[in-house]
Amino acid sequence: xxxxxEQFHETFFEESFEGLxxxxxxxxxxxxxxxDLENINTIFRSAHSIKGGSGTFGFTAVSEFTHDMETLLxxxxxxxxxxxxxxxxxxxGSVDVLRNMLNAIRDGSEIxxxxxxxxxxxxxxxxxxxxxxxxxxDDQNTVVSKKxxxxxxxxxxxxxxxxxxxxxxxxxxxxxxxxxxxxIDNDAxxxxxELDPEECLQSWRIHLIGGxxxxxxxxxxxxxxxxxxxxxxxxxxEEESEAAPEILDNKLQKTETESRKAERRSTKPAESSSIxxxxxxxxELINMVGELVITQSMLSRFGEAEEFNSATIERxxxxxxxxxxxxRELQESVMRIRMMPISFAFQRFPRLVHxxxxxxxxxxxxxxxxESTELDKTVLEKIGDPLVHLVRNSLDHGIESPxxxxxxxKSETGVIELSAFHQGGNIVIQIKDDGAGLNKDKIINKAKxxxxxxxxxxxxxxxxxxLIFRPGFSTADVVSDVSGRGVGMDVVRRNIxxxxxxxxxxxxxxxxxxxxIRLPLTLAILDGQLVGIGDETYxxxxxxxxxxxxxxxxxxxxxxxxxxVYRLRxxxxxxxxxxxxxxxxxxxxxxxxxxxxVVEAEGKKIAIYVDDLLGQQQxxxxxxxxxxxxxEGLSGATILGDGTVALIxxxxxxxxxxxxxxxxxxxxxxxxxxx
Amino acid sequence: MTETAxxxxxxxxxxxxxxxxxxxxxxxxxxxxxxxxxEIKGWDSxxxxxxxxxxxxxxxxxxxxxxxIIDMRLRFNLEKKDYDATTVVIVLNVVNEGKExxxxxVVVDAVSDVYNVPIDDVKASPDFGTAVDTEFVTGLxxxxxxxxxxxxxxxxxxxxxxxxxxxxSE
Numbered sequence: 013x014x015x016x017x018e019q020f021h022e023t024f025f026e027e028s029f030e031g032l033x034x035x036x037x038x039x040x041x042x043x044x045x046x047x048d049l050e051n052i053n054t055i056f057r058s059a060h061s062i063k064g065g066s067g068t069f070g071f072t073a074v075s076e077f078t079h080d081m082e083t084l085l086x087x088x089x090x091x092x093x094x095x096x097x098x099x100x101x102x103x104x105g106s107v108d109v110l111r112n113m114l115n116a117i118r119d120g121s122e123i124x125x126x127x128x129x130x131x132x133x134x135x136x137x138x139x140x141x142x143x144x145x146x147x148x149x150d151d152q153n154t155v156v157s158k159k160x161x162x163x164x165x166x167x168x169x170x171x172x173x174x175x176x177x178x179x180x181x182x183x184x185x186x187x188x189x190x191x192x193x194x195x196i197d198n199d200a201x202x203x204x205x206e207l208d209p210e211e212c213l214q215s216w217r218i219h220l221i222g223g224x225x226x227x228x229x230x231x232x233x234x235x236x237x238x239x240x241x242x243x244x245x246x247x248x249x250e251e252e253s254e255a256a257p258e259i260l261d262n263k264l265q266k267t268e269t270e271s272r273k274a275e276r277r278s279t280k281p282a283e284s285s286s287i288x289x290x291x292x293x294x295x296e297l298i299n300m301v302g303e304l305v306i307t308q309s310m311l312s313r314f315g316e317a318e319e320f321n322s323a324t325i326e327r328x329x330x331x332x333x334x335x336x337x338x339x340r341e342l343q344e345s346v347m348r349i350r351m352m353p354i355s356f357a358f359q360r361f362p363r364l365v366h367x368x369x370x371x372x373x374x375x376x377x378x379x380x381x382x383e384s385t386e387l388d389k390t391v392l393e394k395i396g397d398p399l400v401h402l403v404r405n406s407l408d409h410g411i412e413s414p415x416x417x418x419x420x421x422k423s424e425t426g427v428i429e430l431s432a433f434h435q436g437g438n439i440v441i442q443i444k445d446d447g448a449g450l451n452k453d454k455i456i457n458k459a460k461x462x463x464x465x466x467x468x469x470x471x472x473x474x475x476x477x478x479l480i481f482r483p484g485f486s487t488a489d490v491v492s493d494v495s496g497r498g499v500g501m502d503v504v505r506r507n508i509x510x511x512x513x514x515x516x517x518x519x520x521x522x523x524x525x526x527x528x529i530r531l532p533l534t535l536a537i538l539d540g541q542l543v544g545i546g547d548e549t550y551x552x553x554x555x556x557x558x559x560x561x562x563x564x565x566x567x568x569x570x571x572x573x574x575x576x577v578y579r580l581r582x583x584x585x586x587x588x589x590x591x592x593x594x595x596x597x598x599x600x601x602x603x604x605x606x607x608x609x610v611v612e613a614e615g616k617k618i619a620i621y622v623d624d625l626l627g628q629q630q631x632x633x634x635x636x637x638x639x640x641x642x643x644e645g646l647s648g649a650t651i652l653g654d655g656t657v658a659l660i661x662x663x664x665x666x667x668x669x670x671x672x673x674x675x676x677x678x679x680x681x682x683x684x685x686x687x
Numbered sequence: 688m689t690e691t692a693x694x695x696x697x698x699x700x701x702x703x704x705x706x707x708x709x710x711x712x713x714x715x716x717x718x719x720x721x722x723x724x725x726e727i728k729g730w731d732s733x734x735x736x737x738x739x740x741x742x743x744x745x746x747x748x749x750x751x752x753x754x755x756i757i758d759m760r761l762r763f764n765l766e767k768k769d770y771d772a773t774t775v776v777i778v779l780n781v782v783n784e785g786k787e788x789x790x791x792x793v794v795v796d797a798v799s800d801v802y803n804v805p806i807d808d809v810k811a812s813p814d815f816g817t818a819v820d821t822e823f824v825t826g827l828x829x830x831x832x833x834x835x836x837x838x839x840x841x842x843x844x845x846x847x848x849x850x851x852x853x854x855x856s857e
Contacts, residue, residue: 548735594737636736639789640746640755643736649746649753657734657748 024065025118026286029111031058033359036107040362043100049089055103056085062110064236068180073123074113080135081106087139102134104363160189163230164244166215171240173210182216184233189220219248287389289349297349300342307335347536348386354432354441355383357396361403361430368407375414375425376407382432387439391511391531395441398504398515402443402527403428405501410447410525420522422446441529450519452476458485477517481505509613509664512538512555538633540650540660542626543609546596550622551631551650551660558610558617560625563603578608578619585610585619588670590661593645599623613663618670633660645669702805707828709802709835710777710795713765717795718802718828718835725778725790727798730770744794749778756792757844773797781844791844802830809837 038055041048059082066074081103087093109124109131116123163185167178186192200213220230227245234243311331317324358380365378387395411417411426418424429444452473459465459479471479479485483502508515512532519525532538532555540551567579568587576587587608591598600606600623608619631650636643636659647662707718726749733745733756742761746753756776760768776792783789809826823843828835 596735596737634751634753636746636753638787639752639791640736644738646736649734651748651751651753655748656732657746657753659734659736 021069021118022286024069025114028062028065028114031062032107032111032114034058036104036363037359039100039104039107040366042095043097043104043366047095052085052089052095056082056089059085060235071117073128074110074117077106077110077113077128077132080132080139081110084135084139099138102131102138106131106135160219160221160248161225161227161230162246162248163218163220164215164246165218165234165241166243167212167237167241169211169213171212171237174240176237176240178212178214178216181233181237182218185218185220185230188225188229188233191221193219193221195219221248287350287352293345293349297342297345300338300345304335304338304342307331307338311335347388347533350389350536351386352389352392353384354387354392354439357387357392357399358383358430358432360396360400364400364403365407365428368404372408373413374407374411376411377425377427379427379429380431381429385432385434385439387432387531388533388536391439391513394507394511395529395531398507398529399430399441399443401501401504402529403430406443406445406447406525406527410445410449412448416448420448435530439531439533441531443527443529444524446524449521449523449525450477450480450517452521455479474516474518477519480517481515512553514555536633537630538650538660539628540631541609541628542652542658543620543622544599544624544626545591545594545622546598548594548596549626549652549656549658550590551658552609552611552620553647553660553663554628556611556613556663558612560607560609563606563608565604568603576603580610580619583617585617586670587621588618588666589621590666591621593666593669593673611663613667616667618663618667620666631658631660702807704803705806705809707802707804707835707837708777709799710775711797711799712759712763712795713768716799716833716835717759718804718837719777719779719840721801723780723782723840725780728776728778728792730774730776730794747776747792749790749792752790754778754790754792756794758794760794760796762793762843768796770794779840779844782841783845789844793844802828802835804828804830804835812836 035055035058038051038058041051042055059078063075063078063082066072066078084093084099084103088095088099093099109127113123113128165178165181167176171178182194195217197215197217200215201207202213227247230245231243234241311328314320314324314328314331320328361380362378365376368374369376406428411428412420412422414424417426427446429442431444432439432441434440455476456465456471456479459482460467462485464479464482464485465471481501481504483500485500485502505515508529508531513530515527515529517525517527538551539554541554541557543550543552561580563578569577569579569584571577577584578587579585587603589598589601590596591601598606603621606621606623607625608621609625610617610619631652633648634650636646636649643659645662645666645668646659647665648660649657650660652658706721708721708724709716709718711717731747733747735745736743736755742758744756744758746755748754760766774794774796775798776794777798778790778792781789781791809828811826812821812824814821823839825837825839828837
């Protein structure tokens, strides 16, 4: 009757990683001098669950490693060890090692035994030194009874509901002793018909005979269920001769069925990608569906009505208005299921800032606000890296060294503020530092050096700051480990654009800079500009549109007799005739008869020629890939009010398509040159 | 070696049957596994998809999903025909190994009938050499003295997609 444990692996990893995060944030709090017993307890419990879990699943390397951490934490918990920086550092390091180990196991790759051994050494080193206090305490419990032990184990009724398995405990006890005898007390059990398999009503008496067992060993077995059972351990002096003891294995089988049921209920099936949803969100959804059903039944009565008069029409209108409201609410509720608090992305920063402060020898306080702001799960997963880059950047380039700060008359400790909030249908994330601010001259010089700027160009401050997002730009004099990995701010901007968002920077010399990221609430809905080309309707994302304009003939220029550009103030913007690229029959090929929509993606601007602008609306994005495939120049499709499908244009893809098109077209016209 | 009636009916029962939905295309009758058919609907306008081969007519909205529509005449290089009252779209569930099932629609001249065909009666199609492309044909079945061409829709509709990729990457 073996249980396939693999199905629970995913849950174990999920919980372990959560535990590691808890440990990490707890340790960081400790480091800030906040030695709170509750905090140490929290860290200890996380370590303990990981150890227990890994033991159950047979990840010995993990459980052994965690065991040493746990010993150290236990000493801290009991006040036997001073909490100092080196201990916390070591534990933080161990958390990293543990995370790597778990990752390795999950991916089925090799565990980096070297770093594990190194860390174990470090922990053992701490444990070994000035550990006298702990020893005396341990000694009390390490008395070994040669004769054996009698363990009275009376679990509370709810023990199985917390996912514990009494059989596992008994089995573990069994492995300690050479000979184990178990007496079960079944008296409290109700008849089978009234039996609730999730309740534990039995109690056990276990005789452990032989094997050198200390009381500590036994206590350790029950450590998980410490507060969920009554446990009495007696040293055996004389032979017990009470009721005839039964063999453990027999009992095991009897209880196993019940325990398995309990276990099955407490664990959810493994899934490759899952999402934890607050039960209140689901309840909300159920409520909405209920409302919808009521509205539907109300409306269906009109279908049966014999005739319509002005009163029924009035009621029908009311009903339809209700239906519209409910539908919208339902839509929002469903969207909310995908939303997760941004703290998932923020939680890594205390650690990051802590580590980087050591690297750069800076003093920085990290302030985070609005962690409960919710974001679409996909956006959340993808926003992490750009955020890390921006925070690193603020830390590296923004905040000055302590001396410089004192010279500038500021506090020695710099402040980085990470905040998230809603603003007009967008999520805004700000990274604010009180450092030196961006150096305008340096940016201009650098831009000129890299050919991003000509000598004559005059730019506003904001335009200058915006240069840092251009590809091939980095202001760091020395390429540091942190900022200069060839990943520039241009990548940050591109990543954020891919999420349908935007990033901008404001800066005041001497006072600091603010990076503002604006993200759409969800990836599933987009503000769309409907445009008409011939008989077709396409959708442009409003976020990419700079402006729409009527064509003035004198502003059109031709380059090399083929490519057309439009002069818009000081810029020359290539004109993209969408009908050409998409092979559509347009209403008119004369530019004056249509409109130009100037759009920007990844720093490139194009003017798209369309026949007509048809209005703006929010559209639900549907993937073309689900049933078909990705089409170049399109990011998806949507369903319009009349049930027809309209395609959404991917501006960046369109620009690529246009450039490819130019390459293809030009040689045909200038064929003579090539030959 | 005479078999009793009972034995014969037993044999019949042991035979594995397959239900085929058949349709007409340029005078020939083709069949697809009926379990793959999601629905049959009349021809309605589609939204064109740029830069795709002609046989991909476009996409339509079927209860909120975007479903591509493929013209079978064009796919098989048959003569074009204007869509009329009998023209239908058969919406099929396409299995692609290792990936999620997809929904695709095919435009055919008209639906014909549903037949129960013993699997063993589907004969492999003869080798026509290069003259006829039998790549998408599972086999030929004879029902009521008619020949029915049984199509391998998974192969055909996944290949249809591959063709698009090839063209773009050129």
